[in-house]
Amino acid sequence: MMSRRAKAAGGGLSLSRKRRRPRSDPAIPTINVVFLLLLFFILAGTVTAPQEAAIDPARTGDGPGGRLPRPLLTITTDAALGLDGQSISRDGLGAAVAELARQSDGKRPVIHVLAARDLPADTLVWALGEISAAGAATSLVVLKADRPGERTRP
């Protein structure tokens, strides 16, 4: 039994022409994964200055963790200070905090202190005192760990 098209073609066998679908680029799955990675880093991470990334803060064991807050005062183990990535001297800490307080439109700014875990406590207490004296509130930034003292890669 011949088909109508075969009959029209004079009795010969004709194969129906398959329409070619455009082939998708084989790199697209890779691009999707890279997009997801990009989204992850943008949403979960905080862009930090190299000086801030080098600090290994204290660990405590409770509560939910969040992103690295701003404004951020960093204190390294050798007591070098940095405010939002800019190095400042010990003498300039009060003036830098007072400047932030002036810019905050009458509200008391909160300075977040990220101190190295092996910084002598005296230096930390001195820095907290200087910030309070300059008119800002302070918070200590810690790293959340399951057990206090546990090494967590920052």
Place this chain on the structure above:
Amino acid sequence: MRGAGRKLRRRFVLTPLVDVIFLLVIFFALSSRIAPFGLIPVSGHQEAPADREAAAERRASDAQTVLVLSHGTVRAGSRIIALGDLAPAATSMREAGTGSVLVVTSRRALAEDVAQALNALRLAGIGNVRLVGRPSGAATSQTGASP
């Protein structure tokens, strides 16, 4: 005129887009920190002056305990408490009537010890904690740490 009516199909070129995305991923991977950070309020978090006055009155009426902070331990009178056990000890202190704690840091205390002590006292519900540097240091006193 063979190709006059045929539409020229342009293919979307992905390579430059992928290059830029790769560079962005490398930038964010190298410059971000994705660790979970927490905050321990230390000072100045009481906003209203009325609250400040109430806290000052409470401070005057509360019994005060002095804790000497060293590396990994805290001394309360003659009792030495490991920092890991400070939260339950502070809870029993609060239940015994202590409403105010003075934390004095010793020469051996580190920033991690300060953070753990403040966190333990906060968990124990002690409303008023004062943090003071060791007496030999240069004017290093600090009040606050109100949860």
